[in-house]
Amino acid sequence: MENYYEYNVDLHLLFVDFKQAYDNVDRKELLKALVKVGIPKKLVRLVKMTLMNTTCRVKLANSLSQEFFVENGLRQGGPLAPLLFNIALEVAIRSIRTNPGGTIYNRLSQHLAYADNVVIAARIQAALKGTFQEFEGAAYELGLKVNEDKTVYMKSSREDKEE
Secondary structure, three states: OHHHHHOOOOEEEEEEOEOOOHHHOOHHHHHHHHHHOOOOHHHHHHHHHHHOOEEEOOEEOOEEOOOEEEOOOOOOOOOOHHHHHHHHHHHHHHOOOOOOOOOOOOOOEEEEEEOOEEEEEEOOHHHHHHHHHHHHHHHHHOOOOEOOOOOEEEEEOOOOOOO
16 A cells, blocks of 8 residues: 555555455355365255254243244354355455556555455446446355445545545
8 A cells, every 4th residue: 555655656555354254154055165175075955954944033031932943054153154144255255356466556456364354456437337336246245245334435546635
């Protein structure tokens, strides 16, 4: 970013947030994602066993509700949940085909991810939009929905005017 500022080149950034990220992961698509990234079939079957036929009960005022099935999402606090979510996010990020390879210095867009946070950086706004649309479509297939209220656009520029 410093070099962009120093050389008076605009940098467009989009900080993407997902709505209830862990709760919305599509389990069937997650299992396909595990295979896609090369997880051995035996481990995929073991993960499938931990995800299928999950039931929950709610405790309210010392009284337990009836059991109900949970068909989507990852277990909050489960030891596999962060890893499984990261694999799902990795598959969504790998689906971005806009200008692959290199860094932001020699291509139009770059994306960075940590935990459930994704930042898309681009030299022009059109490249940012295209990259985001590819990413959003792939993430949606995995059950991830972008939280428009918390997703933030930022332009780093030496100019004082707004677009």
